[in-house]
Amino acid sequence: MNRKSLLTIALLAVVISALFLTSCSNNTQQPESNEVNQETQDSVTNDVVDQVDDLLLDENEDVEIGEII
């Protein structure tokens, strides 16, 4: 095996390792990104629902008029 072939193999190994490491890193980052998206969505949802709080009624609310005794 000549020197040129060895260099090519070494280069290929580096490229494959880099690709492997990148894919591993993406795999570990993906859930974090999903979590962030989910949190944002939950926060927007909560915000929207809180904004209609004033518009909704509850059957347990009441009108106070006092007690005669």
Place this chain on the structure above:
Amino acid sequence: MKKKLNIVLMLVALFAVFSIAIMPSVYAEDNAIEDEALKAFTTSFGAKVRLLQLNKNLETQIIKGEEVINAIKEVKPDYDSSELELMLENMRALADQVNESVSTIPEEVNQETLQNLASDFVILLNESRSLIRQFSTILHEDFTGEELAQIRTKVNENAQQKIQEKIRAVKEMITQHVRAHNEKIVRAMLNKPDVRFDESALTNKEQLKNQLREVIRNQAQQIEQIQERVKQMRTAHEQQLNQLNANIAERVRERLNAVQKKILDKLHTRLAQSPGPQGGAQASMPRRK
């Protein structure tokens, strides 16, 4: 003589100016207290809910009042309860007036009608509170602590069952209108006229909000449209409330006489129909100093 007349006229004018100046501030204070209750006066269902809640509580106090008078006959047999009985008649006339207001509310109402209903509600609520306060004050002035305790025990023994029977139908109507009001709001919010929620959730705000969160999560791609609709609904709601608060003192002044006349008419009719100890007596309330 002329000088004296001028002084009297000046005093009358000053009194009139003072009354006109003070009236809006009195109602403004009431409005601050009633802000929470008035929030419901943005749909016909909400208006019905508040008036029915007032009716329910008034009917409860009327039954308690009747039982108080029955108990007095045993605890203090020589006591003249005609003043208390006249107050009860006033409360019944008020309850009739509240019922009449509820029965005339159409399903679709305009801003003008909602403002009139809110003004009527404020008047009827204040009248109810005032009568109940007066009734309670007389009891505390004329009876000892021990006598009051005996009366209270008898009222608690006898009134509960009657109250439950009397207000059952009203409570059901309140539930029904709370459900209709909330359904209208969430359907408008989601722009889904056929969206279904649990019956129990539609009357319980926290449960409904939890279900809404679930529905919105499932419609994540439409979140921006929902946000926009909620924004528009809030703006419309706040405009309605601002308009209501801005006009209520004026409207309360306008409608006070009409509402009081109706209540007095009902009281006269009641007294004419049922001659009690003060049958056919004057409808006006004897006021203590």
